Amino acid sequence: MKFEITLKKNTEMNIPNLMKQWELSDFGLNNLKLNTVPVPTPGPKEVLVKTAAVSLNYRDHLVTSNGMGMPLAFPFVPASDMSGAVVKIGSRVSRFKINDKVISTNIAGWIEGPAPSPDIAPSLGGMGPGVLAEYVCLPEDWLSLAPKNLSPVESATLPCAGLTAWMAVFEKGKLKSNETLVVQGTGGVSLFAAQFAFSIGANILLTSSSDDKINRAKSLGISAGINRFNNEDWHHNVSQLTSGRGADLIIEMAGSENLQKSLDAVAQEGRIAIVGVLEAADATLPIFKVLSKRSSLLGIGVGSRKSLEAMCSYIDLHEIRPVIDAIYRFEDSPKAFDHLKRGAFGKVVIEIQ
Ligand SMILES: NC(=O)c1ccc[n+]([C@@H]2O[C@H](COP(=O)([O-])OP(=O)(O)OC[C@H]3O[C@@H](n4cnc5c(N)ncnc54)[C@H](OP(=O)(O)O)[C@@H]3O)[C@@H](O)[C@H]2O)c1
Structure with missing residues (x-):
């Protein structure tokens, strides 16, 4: 009986039915609105993550301005790079457990080797789903464990900017x-x-x-x-x-x-x-x-999950700390986009309390 109660506590983490999510109804930051939507339910191979932080990339400025040539569907949730904690897993998930600290991969489903075509492996916050939300539900293959030594705000800077630099400097x-x-x-x-x-x-x-x-x-x-x-x-x-x-x-x-x-x-x-x-x-x-x-x-076109994992281990080993110019509250996300547009020194991050 005691065992059953513990199990229930671990698998159901006080997840609300509704959450806040930033959505664009059309191109342009004046169309970015904080809406209330249902918290998604993970399918058998999916993971629900409570988002801790989202970092912005120059690409997010381009995508929110004009879609970068992509035929985006509205409402559109921007941003690709997040960190958070696993709060619910699908019945066939094998790579993660509740409470694991994770980060998104920028190019969904690029596990290793040469990059698959964008039709098969879209980038998040583009043709793939965006992450500027209190909860994000993604296939387990699209996530990676966060470095052990970094805070959630720091970890959120890695999937695009960190990995692109890693590929440009080391792997390629x-x-x-x-x-x-x-x-x-x-x-x-x-x-x-x-x-x-x-x-x-x-x-x-x-x-x-x-x-x-x-x-x-x-x-x-x-x-x-x-x-x-x-x-x-x-x-x-x-x-x-x-x-x-x-x-x-x-x-x-x-x-x-x-x-x-x-x-x-x-x-x-x-x-x-x-x-x-x-x-x-x-x-x-x-x-x-x-x-x-x-x-x-x-x-250079970002990198695979395997490269992201290699980079995270290296960052832990060499005690590298990402350079963060400013941290904004989730409610102030449009200010973070403005900062990105002005030109940041390092990363602009949105923290979700
Ligand atoms: N290929 C890929 O996989 C990949 C991945 C990530 C990003 N990117 C691209 O890489 C670029 C930077 O992205 P990011 O996210 O690092 O941008 P970011 O954080 O927004 O950095 C922008 C900084 O670049 C500098 N800059 C602006 N115009 C410049 C110019 N004409 N020449 C040289 N430096 C200039 C400015 O720094 P100073 O004021 O100090 O000069 C500015 O603060 C973007 O074009 C982005 O699309 C490509």
Whole structure:
């Protein structure tokens, strides 16, 4: 009898029938409203998570503004990256138990190996479901255990920004400790990339729109900052700072003419990890320069769950703490989106009490 009572307590965690969820009724943040909806019930292979925190990515700004070319259905719940605790599991769930601390995977169902097509593995907060809600119900394969050493707010920053930097610096970029990395800007992906590079003792150069942000980034171990507003030809500074050799790896964030500058700034046989579209989603490249430098252009599209798990273990082992610019209350989510639009230093996170 005692056993039965304990079991009931563990499997039914005081879950309400209704919850709050931010929904867009159309594109534009003026159409973002906090609505009351039923708490979903997990199917046999699904997990119900009580959301603790949601972090925003630049992509969430693009998706809420214009859908990024995706035919989104309204009402639409934004955001892809969350952390929380498992509160209910379906009858056939085997990977999680009640109270496990979990994070979402950014690209749903990409478990390992090459990325499946977006039809099979949509990204959350895009063609896949969004997470800006008090409870989120997802297939168990779309979740991963959170790092042991991080708070829920910190863990929520990992699925997109953290993993993209991990792929760009390590899994695809293959940065070595005796090499030079250039990171562009002080947003979420760039600062994670700087932290990963610092963890192996690499030389880090950072470009930014502001001297103040460059000074803040010095505490992360960058060896020099280049103000790209005062100095549009930042690639010349990279050349000077590397005695004319250039950088071994560049995390390219902007597209358009910036990619040409990255090509100028990269060393012979160097790598450019193509990550961002902060200026434009296309670029023209001088092919002879690519050929004569024997450069490698690496396309980065977040990463798999296996890579996320490897990154979480690394973060625990190296005691890396995500850089968080601001934490907003769930009720103030539109202010968090405004902050994202202005340009954050690291991550903007929404905490759900
Ligand atoms: N391929 C992928 O898998 C992937 C994954 C995540 C993000 N992304 C892309 O990567 C980019 C950054 O994303 P995020 O979430 O890290 O953004 P974020 O946190 O919003 O960071 C934006 C920061 O980038 C810097 N910046 C703005 N315009 C720039 C420019 N023209 N050149 C260089 N830096 C500029 C600014 O820092 P300063 O003021 O210090 O210059 C700004 O604060 C976005 O284009 C996003 O779509 C791609």
